[in-house]
Amino acid sequence: MSNSRLQFWVLYLTRFAGGFGFITLVTLLPQYIEVLDPSAVSVLGLTVGAGIVIGLFTTGFTLAQTVAVVPLAWAGDRYDKRLVLLGLLAVGTVVYAGFALVESPGGFIAVRAMQGVVVTGAGLMSLSLVGQIADAGTRANHIGKANASRFAASILGSLSAGVLYDAYGFTPIFAVISVLLAATTVGVWLLLDDDETRIRGFPFSDLALNRRILTLTSFRAQYAVAVTLVRTWVPIYAGVSIARGGLGYTNAAVAVSLLIVAEKLTNMLFQPQTGKISDRTGRALFVFAGGTAYGLVALAVPLSPAVGALLDLPATFPVVGDLSQAFLPLLALNGLLGIADSFREPASMALFADEGTDDGGVASSFGIRELVWRPGSVAAPLLGGTLMTDVGMAWVFYVGGGFAVLGGLTFLAVLWRYHGARALVEW
Structure with a gap:
């Protein structure tokens, strides 16, 4: 087996371990709220309400x-990315063990913030x-495999966390995550080659003005609002009462x-x-097509009850019991959103990754990608809550779909204007 293949596999394992730890905490947040019982606290003479304390469980992260x-x-581009990754994984091993020991809301918020550093850095x-090791012609394929590892962890974690908690409590769950991260740390140490790239200065300043990155940003900033709204509100739509605009599923x-x-x-x-296909046929085309299709x-999500009634679909299912005729259309639509x-x-x-590798600073390029996502992902839940209560769940x-379509059209227009008509299939 080639050394490069082993390096990819250990990086896929890193993505799996990070995704498993992240989704486990998301799944167990309600249990932590119940166990820690957050209440109002006084900070420098000011009273912080219980709702804000609960909000900090997520906002701190x-x-x-x-x-x-x-x-x-910056540290990844300036020094050895492998060593930075090793340090983060080692810290993560301790952080996840700490979740089993927290006994107060403040302690949980502190450990959750450290988890945010580990998840982002890793x-x-x-x-x-992955982007640096892969050849330019296989880069999207390898990144897709890395992301698939993270999604596999999300599926396994979301399905198993609640069951394991009911059977064993917090401690065994976080012991498993810590052992997984420790094993990943050893794998990175043994199998991943030293990173010999060294980027001096501050690559963010140059990459922030990179014309291709600015073009991608014209899409990504709007798409962040779309994805955050839709991913957050599909479960809400299914679970809240009909009186509040949802489907009100019993189970x-x-x-x-x-x-x-x-x-x-x-x-x-x-x-x-x-x-793999986008590596061959043009990545910009896939960004435009995938974003617009999303x-x-x-x-179409609010149309799921009408579709279920039109097709006379079943409303009762084995194991889960009574739901509604909208369930199968909603399940299919959420699957299509994933596609x-x-x-x-x-x-x-x-x-x-292409721009970071070519211009120097692949970690900084991904950092810009992350930062561009933040404003939309922070503002979208506030927007969604307002729309849900003041206008209607649909x-x-x-609005989420509109942001995605508008983002795709903006990307197409900027691409055409500044890079030419062929850029859609040449990038």
Whole structure:
């Protein structure tokens, strides 16, 4: 077996371990809220309400991710990405063990923030190394495989975390994650070659003005709003009451799990192949087609009850019981959302890797990609909540789909204007 293949495999394992740890915490957040019982606290004489404390369970993670992007990406380009990745994995091993020991909301928020640093840094370094090691003609294919590993972990973690918690509690779950990260650390140390690239200065300043990256940003900034709205609100749509605009499924937990798995499963299965095809036929075309298709499918989500009634689909299912005629159309649409995104994601990542590799600073290129996503991903939940309560649940999907379609059209226009009509199939 070639050394390069072993390096790819250990990087795929890194993506799997990071994804498994992340989704496990997302799945167990309700249990932590119940066990830690957050209440109002006083900070420097100011009272912080219980709702804000609960919000910090997620916001602390997100803020730590945002703060960590630039210094970690800079360190990866300036020094050895392999050593930076090893350090992050070692810290992650300790951090996940710490989740089993926290006894207060403040302690949980602190450990969750450290998890944000580890998740962001390990993701940046592993993707940067995949993009750097892969040949230009196979880059999207290898990135698609790395992403498929993360989706596999998300599926396994989301299905198993709740079951394991009910049977064994927190400690064994985080012991498994820590052992997985420790094994990954050893694999990276033994199998991954030293990274000999060294980029002096501050690559962010040059790459931020890179014309191709600016073109991709014209799409990605809008697409972040679309994906955050749609991915967040499909489960909400299924689970909340009909009076609040949802479908009001009786067995909401099982139905939501199946919906989430459908999107991740199709994304996982298709990404390696769509990445391989985009390497041959043009990555920009896949970004445009995948992003626009995502928007069109999102627009159809509120039509799922009408489709179910028109086709006279069943409303009762084995194991899960009574749901509604909208369940199968919604399940199919969420699967289609995963397929559409599988066309976009590896091609987009490969384009960022291309620019970072060519101009110096592949970690910084992925860092810019991460930062561009942040404003939309932070603002979208606030927008979605407002639309849901003031206008109607369907408008969450209309606005989300509209952002994706508009992002695709903006990308096409900028591509045509500044790079020529052939850029769509030549990039």
